[in-house]
Amino acid sequence: MMNKIPVILISGFLGSGKTTLLLRLLAHTRQIPLRAAVLMNEMGEYDVDAAIISEEMPDVAVEGLLEGCICCSKRSELAGVLHTLLSQEPDVIFIETTGVANPEQVLEELRSPLLANRLYLVHSISVVDAELFHEYNSRFTADKQLVRTLHGQLRAADFIVVNKTDAASRREVAKVIKSIRKHNDTAKLQTATYSQVDLGPLLELVLASASAAAKPVQATQSSSAQAQPIGATAMSSTATAKEIGRTVSISTSTAFKVISAPSHTHDSHQSDSFSRLESLTLHQYSPQPLEKQRLEHFLTGLGSSLLRAKGYCMLSQEGTMLLQFSGNQFEWQPTALPVSQGYVTLIGEQLDKSSITDQWEQCFV
Numbered sequence: 001m002m003n004k005i006p007v008i009l010i011s012g013f014l015g016s017g018k019t020t021l022l023l024r025l026l027a028h029t030r031q032i033p034l035r036a037a038v039l040m041n042e043m044g045e046y047d048v049d050a051a052i053i054s055e056e057m058p059d060v061a062v063e064g065l066l067e068g069c070i071c072c073s074k075r076s077e078l079a080g081v082l083h084t085l086l087s088q089e090p091d092v093i094f095i096e097t098t099g100v101a102n103p104e105q106v107l108e109e110l111r112s113p114l115l116a117n118r119l120y121l122v123h124s125i126s127v128v129d130a131e132l133f134h135e136y137n138s139r140f141t142a143d144k145q146l147v148r149t150l151h152g153q154l155r156a157a158d159f160i161v162v163n164k165t166d167a168a169s170r171r172e173v174a175k176v177i178k179s180i181r182k183h184n185d186t187a188k189l190q191t192a193t194y195s196q197v198d199l200g201p202l203l204e205l206v207l208a209s210a211s212a213a214a215k216p217v218q219a220t221q222s223s224s225a226q227a228q229p230i231g232a233t234a235m236s237s238t239a240t241a242k243e244i245g246r247t248v249s250i251s252t253s254t255a256f257k258v259i260s261a262p263s264h265t266h267d268s269h270q271s272d273s274f275s276r277l278e279s280l281t282l283h284q285y286s287p288q289p290l291e292k293q294r295l296e297h298f299l300t301g302l303g304s305s306l307l308r309a310k311g312y313c314m315l316s317q318e319g320t321m322l323l324q325f326s327g328n329q330f331e332w333q334p335t336a337l338p339v340s341q342g343y344v345t346l347i348g349e350q351l352d353k354s355s356i357t358d359q360w361e362q363c364f365v
């Protein structure tokens, strides 16, 4: 009988600190050492987070599911991608969902027979943005589906990271914890900045499973009481981190192009329950570099309709940089990745595409 591989699911709203946590977990697995594989799910057409992983940890196997969510529009592709990762015989698979995925539906998919025979869930982690938790909850009250998703992210967790506590007052953090406990009063909860949590306990079961698999006399994998059995279907469209420098096969006759992903619909059975969140990618088709200040001005000028932005930009002064924007905070990081064409993926609500297109054009030197 084949050993089952442990899975750790990481969910949480946009920009809460999921990838930051994943990078910490990957660094820890490398030290132990354990072979880790990652399934990264992105709403945009590029896999920024997979590119970050491939730069920091090129030895980690990463598969990406793009332009949709593994809890709904990409759900049928989940099993195929997981089987691709399984073929690489990792000790553990990390799944990072999009910020608008409901992990409850992902867990349901993982329980299907084909996957349940090959995988088992050791932890479902939810990362919460302490600064914006209440703001998002009140802002999206009218969007029933999104509220369900936000609550689902809390309900499905056995470990909750209340992150970004540096950006929230102690009083606010206490209020956030109180609100979280209304949805989940059993999960272990830790407050953190930059997702710095105790990693050892999260990987205990993975370690036990890897040790058991290393002993040929033990035919079954770790049967810890806490490990939750889970379950599959087919086909993947993968876009690995290596594609960061890919040539985009759409017309380059214009200096820029806006591509909008369909609005995020979580439950196709209920026509009235959908989220108005959308993503669009701005391409750096122009041979001219971008001007950093103009770009920052443009993004902050989008106001509250912009929730998240990330991408790789070729800048006039600084060269190619990784851009992260969340919670009104910019982070720029130099990159050594061979980016052949810059881009920025925006995620937001009621984004005015024609105005955004005009403004993007003004960001070039």
Ligand SMILES: Nc1nc2c(ncn2[C@@H]2O[C@H](COP(=O)(O)OP(=O)(O)OP(=O)(O)O)[C@@H](O)[C@H]2O)c(=O)[nH]1
Residues within 6 Å of the ligand: 012, 013, 014, 015, 016, 017, 018, 019, 020, 021, 049, 097, 098, 099, 127, 163, 164, 165, 166, 167, 192, 193, 194, 195, 308, 324, 325, 326, 329, 331
């Ligand atoms: N101030 C502050 N920033 C943080 C903290 N943790 C993460 N960040 C930053 O917040 C931004 C988003 O972090 P990510 O880890 O990419 O968040 P994510 O949940 O993966 O975001 P999505 O890709 O939107 O799903 C990055 O610029 C991080 O460096 C924190 O505790 N405090």
